[in-house]
Amino acid sequence: MKESFPIEVADYAISKGIQDKPAFAWWIPHNVRKRKRFLGKVKSKYWERTSEGKRVLNGLDLQCADIQNAFLTAPAIEKCYLVAGPEFGEEEGKVFIVRRALYGLKSSSLAETLEDLGFSSSTADPDVWMRAAVKPDGEEYYVYTLCYVDDILCISMKAKEVMEGIGRIFKFKKGKIEPPKSYLGARLQKKTLDGHNMWTMSSYDYVVAAVKNVKETLKDSPKWKIPKNAPTPMTSADEPEMDGSSKLGQEDHTYF
Structure with a gap:
């Protein structure tokens, strides 16, 4: 578990207050630091792209x-x-x-x-x-x-x-x-940020429609039920690359 899901195990140990136990004492600080470095790089790249987009559309x-x-x-x-x-x-x-x-x-x-x-x-x-x-x-x-x-x-x-x-x-x-209000399902708005006029794009409307579609589809499904508590879209144990289920029919293919 520690090798397959290091971040999840570290978070679990911290939430349960067992991070000082011998099995976790040295291991958790190492993984927490690694996660912070990873998130730092992701945020840095995000702001680089955001700043570039702001400059280009300004x-x-x-x-x-x-x-x-x-x-x-x-x-x-x-x-x-x-x-x-x-x-x-x-x-x-x-x-x-x-x-x-x-x-x-x-x-x-x-x-x-x-x-x-x-x-x-x-x-x-x-x-x-x-x-x-x-x-x-x-x-x-x-x-x-x-x-x-x-x-x-x-x-x-x-x-x-x-x-x-x-x-x-x-x-x-x-x-x-x-001026566009939406384009291909994305909501477009002109806003002012830090004194700069810029265009923003949001997938809010698209996501709302997608969630509504899923709820309507699963409402009367005898096989699938919407979970009441789902912290993430997929479980940590999910392995889609190992999926051996049959191929979708035409109707399900169109839906997905």
Whole structure:
């Protein structure tokens, strides 16, 4: 136990007041110091990332919009075809030529529009588009446009100007270009911290919805029950890599 779960055992011994017993006297201080060093490094990395994020977004504007019927009206600019599967019913086996853009194609009218505006698709994530720019004070930075199906989010000193450029080609839902309140399930808010205006992202709404979903699913389950006291999401003895249960069916796969 001491080797497999050193931190848990140390915490347990301290909570029970047996940390001075021969079995723990030398061992617990060593593990407590090790934990403090580990947490110190984690916190240091966290604040490095937070400070960098604050620096990058400081002074930049965020604007978003939804493209109306983005992939229903846009013509495909690639030559694509598909062989119909069983989901096509009587048409199964036939060859179809794709005439309208499908989400997931490497190119689309939206991609072409962004390229015309000087953006390049990121190698790491093709849905992240970027363009080099310079702030009024001479600082160089990148303008980012994030695309997910019909959701467009722009991060720039002149975000609305970029969105208006896209809007000249695509019609936005209700003609709206506005600061985002949420994006892909995350809550976005503009706040002031230490005199700096910045954007924050919270997963609160997503987590609330996920917990509600789990509760509803397990409410009438004869097999699973929600524990009344659960200090952690998983027990300390859990070994997911040793899971030998059968694979999920289609319904459970979709749920998870």
